[in-house]
Amino acid sequence: MRVLTPRARALSLGLAFSMLIACTTSPPEQVDNVCDIFREKSGWYEDAKESRARWNVPISVSMAFMHQESRFVATAKPPRKKLFGVIPGPRPSDAYGYSQAKNSTWEWYQRSSGNYGADRDNFGDAIDFIGWYNDMSHQQLGLDKQDAFRLYLAYHEGHGGYKRQTYRSKEWLVGVARKVEKQAQRYNSQLQGCSKELEPRGWFDWW
Numbered sequence: 001m002r003v004l005t006p007r008a009r010a011l012s013l014g015l016a017f018s019m020l021i022a023c024t025t026s027p028p029e030q031v032d033n034v035c036d037i038f039r040e041k042s043g044w045y046e047d048a049k050e051s052r053a054r055w056n057v058p059i060s061v062s063m064a065f066m067h068q069e070s071r072f073v074a075t076a077k078p079p080r081k082k083l084f085g086v087i088p089g090p091r092p093s094d095a096y097g098y099s100q101a102k103n104s105t106w107e108w109y110q111r112s113s114g115n116y117g118a119d120r121d122n123f124g125d126a127i128d129f130i131g132w133y134n135d136m137s138h139q140q141l142g143l144d145k146q147d148a149f150r151l152y153l154a155y156h157e158g159h160g161g162y163k164r165q166t167y168r169s170k171e172w173l174v175g176v177a178r179k180v181e182k183q184a185q186r187y188n189s190q191l192q193g194c195s196k197e198l199e200p201r202g203w204f205d206w207w
Contacts, residue, residue, distance in 0.1 A: 025074040025121070027072040028041055028072055031071055034059075034063050035190050035191065035198070037072070039198075043124075045198045054128065055128075055131030055135040056145060057131040057145050058146055059187070060191055062134070063127075063184075063187050064181075064183040065152065065155060066099060066126065067183055070098050074097060074098060075121055076098070077095065078095050096121070097126055098121065098123055098126035098127070101120055101126075101129055105133070106118070109133070112132065113128070130155075133155060141154055148177075148180050148183075148185075149177045149180070149181040150162075152176070152177040152181070153174075153177050156176075157173075
């Protein structure tokens with residue numbers, strides 16, 4: 001039986017930890033099917049249900065937002081601008097994580113929700129943030145929580161920008177909001193077919 005040296009054991013444990021982190025934070029393989037996402041990512045469905053229970057925003061809407069913002073990449077950032085079309089320049093904003101929340105908006109969420117330890121690269125915190133922001137859009141703008149199209153315009157432009165209708169001069173943004181709306185509808189239809197399967201089973205359900 002081979003006995004590992006302390007250094008070898010440390011390297012082995014470090015590699016195992018790195019593989020565990022990579023597995024936990026890597027994006028789902030099938031991002032267009034919400035049932036496959038929840039089957040692959042243990043705990044995500046429970047996190048999504050908790051966000052829905054807290055903010056009354058449909059899971060399909062919150063997941064469609066995350067699909068658009070980051071494709072479920074935990075450490076996503078906006079692409080850098082190109083200087084002279086070639087040299088990587090600064091990023092257009094400090095948005096980060098699953099929800100692409102900016103620093104100031106995330107701090108607002110932490111204060112408002114009381115979730116001071118929340119991290120933008122944590123799925124549970126990020127989907128709770130999306131639910132919270134859409135709840136704020138409902139309160140401040142009167143938007144229906146199932147209206148993914150208008151909710152996304154407010155998410156992208158901010159509540160002040162939505163009130164000023166800044167999106168009217170951004171045809172591309174209106175197109176993106178329509179994509180989010182269709183994705184939410186697709187996710188909703190998929191969830192109707194797999195939600196019972198995703199629910200945790202009790203002891204007697206296994207017999």
